[in-house]
Amino acid sequence: MSSGLYTQLESRKKLTIKDIAVLAILAALLFVVQVGLGFLPNIELVSLLIIVYTLVWGRQTLYIIYVFAVLEGLFYGFGIWWINYLYVWTILYLVVSILIKNKSLIMWAIISGSFGLSFGLLCAIPYTVAGGLGAGIAWWAAGIPYDIVHGIGNFSVALLLFRPVYYILDKLKGQSGNT
């Protein structure tokens, strides 16, 4: 049985206290990494971690994502930006779930990089709903240079750290490697 399929089946099991504790720690790790690297311009580890979480923890990653979103809201305040956090990471989770059979490191780097490039466009949705198409395009266009940095940063980070992070988290989950 492939690790991906195993993960999907495992995800349907009822959560145990131990599962909840591990998922809470993983959500806290996302939060710490996000805040800790917040000073670096659009260089982040959250995308990589969500990709690896999805590969290793499957559907349970959704719990991690939403706990992470709540932590972010509590820390930074629940502004319009927070609405983005309710769906952007879920989109990444869905993309990874669809491509879960992929075993190529470079492809994961491309996926992470492409997510970085499209981050501004995805985040422009609430601004488009609130202010109209023109406002949404203006908001997205203003951030394009940062999206480019985000995309290249994500690509590089995944290329460098995907294997070690996957190795550590897969060990933590106690299952054989997926890539």
Add this chain to the structure above:
Amino acid sequence: MTKKQNKKIIAGLFIFVIIIVALAIGYKFLKPQPVKGEKAVEITVVSADQSEKIYNIQTDAEYLQQVMDETEGLTYSGTEGEFGMMVDAVNDEIASYEENSAYWAFYINGEYCNYSISEQPVADGDEFRIVYTVGE
């Protein structure tokens, strides 16, 4: 790794680079262009106590930061961040996000400014508002 997988990776890399180039070109055309020549610009500073101070300026400046530098009686300071200068103080009034989630919000003609003050173009007749704002 099979030839088919190699082709997929090369195609993926190619598309990734093409998207970056397309975004860079898109930005060049979508970002507001600076306007040359003389302009009349109004800047209103709204303090924490809601009092307003209005400045009317004639300027050749192309970006808001240059206009603010030229405006007599208007002072500001801040820190350079990833999105340009984050203005912390206007007319010696400090907005501290750490203390009470306060910040200086910039508006152009009633709309929130999407660009930092060094990248916000200025046109004749523009009305800027710099408002002390307390976040949620």
